[in-house]
C-alpha cells in the first residue's frame with residue numbers, strides 16, 4: 018500500500034486521513050479489533066512481538082490495532098513522534114509520572130490542577146518517597162525557583178478549570194530545558210487545535226480523550242504523546258499497571274476525533290459569545306475566559322492559543338443560592354460534571370467540591386459560592402444565549 022504524506026493539509030483534514038493506510042482490513046471506516054490475542058507462525062516471532070513497545074499484534078495490554086490508529090492521529094495533531102492510548106486521562110498521567118520518577122526524586126506541579134492530578138501529587142507520589150512542590154502557574158519564574166538538583170519532572174496544565182488560569186508554556190519549557198528537567202503538559206482543555214505544547218518545547222502531552230477528543234460523553238480514554246524513547250519507558254510501566262485502552266473505547270474516540278476540528282470551532286465560538294454576553298450582564302459579578310481582554314493573562318492567551326475553547330466560569334450574584342437557582346432554571350445545559358462533549362454542561366464547584374477540599378484551598382483557587390463552571394457544547398449560539406438570559410432572570 019502506498020504511503021502518502023498528509024503534512025501539507027490542515028489539522029481538521031489530517032484527523033480524517035493520516036491513519037488510512039494503517040489497517041488494510043478496514044473499509045473507509047475503521048474496523049474494530051476486539052481480539053485480545055494474536056497468533057503467530059513461530060515462537061521466535063512471538064518473543065519478538067512481546068518485547069516490541071506498542072506492538073498491536075501480540076496481546077491487548079501491549080497495544081491494539083484500533084488504538085494504534087487513534088494514536089497515529091493524535092501524535093500527528095500534537096506534532097509528536099509517538100502516542101499511546103490509555104484507559105483514561107488519569108491512567109495516562111499516572112502511568113507517565115510513575116514511569117519517569119522514583120524515590121528521592123522531586124516533581125514540580127501547579128497549585129491548581131484537575132482534581133485527579135492534584136491527588137496524584139499530594140497523596141500518591143509522597144507515599145513512594147517522591148517530593149512535590151506546587152507553584153502558582155501564573156508566575157513562570159516560580160517554576161525556576163522550585164527547581165532542585167533532584168527535580169525530574171515539571172507537570173503543567175493550561176487553561177486550568179475552574180479558574181481558567183494559564184501557564185506560559187514557552188517560559189516553562191525554556192526553564193526546564195536549561196535545568197535538564199522533563200516537562201509534561203495536560204492539554205485536555207485546549208486540545209491540539211488550540212495549543213501544540215510540543216511545538217513550544219514541552220516534552221510530553223497528556224490527554225483525557227474522554228473530553229474533546231471523544232467529544233460525545235460516551236467513552237473513557239486517555240493518551241500520552243511525545244518522543245519515542247520516552248514513550249517506550251512509559252510503555253514498560255503500562256505492562257505493569259495495565260491502564261491501556263479498551264479497543265471499543267479507542268474506536269469511539271477514533272470516530273470522535275474525525276470531527277474535532279469542526280467541533281472546536283463551534284466550542285470556541287460559543288465560549289467567546291457567552292463570555293462576552295455575560296461580562297456585561299448585571300447579574301454576573303465576574304467572568305473567567307482567556308478570550309476576554311479583561312482576563313489577566315489575555316496577552317499570553319493570544320500568543321499561546323488559537324481560539325479560546327469552550328470552557329469558562331462565571332460568578333453569579335446571590336452567592337450559593339443564586340447559583341443553585343440559575344442552574345435549575347437552565348433548559349439546555351445539563352447539570353453534570355465533565356467537559357468537552359457536544360452537549361453544554363454546567364456545575365457549581367462549591368456544591369461539588371466544597372465538601373472535599375479545605376476552605377482555604379477553595380478560596381485560593383478562586384472558587385466562590387456562586388461560581389459556575391460551564392463547558393459550552395456545540396448547540397447554536399443564539400439558543401444558548403437566550404437560555405442563559407432567561408435563567409439569569411430567576412436569580
Ligand SMILES: *Cc1c(COP(=O)(O)O)cnc(C)c1O
Nearest residue numbers: 105106107108131205225227238
Ligand atoms: C477529565 C480530566 C482528566 C482525567 O481524565 P479521565 O479520562 O477522567 O481519567 C485529566 N485532566 C483534565 C484536564 C481533565 O479534564
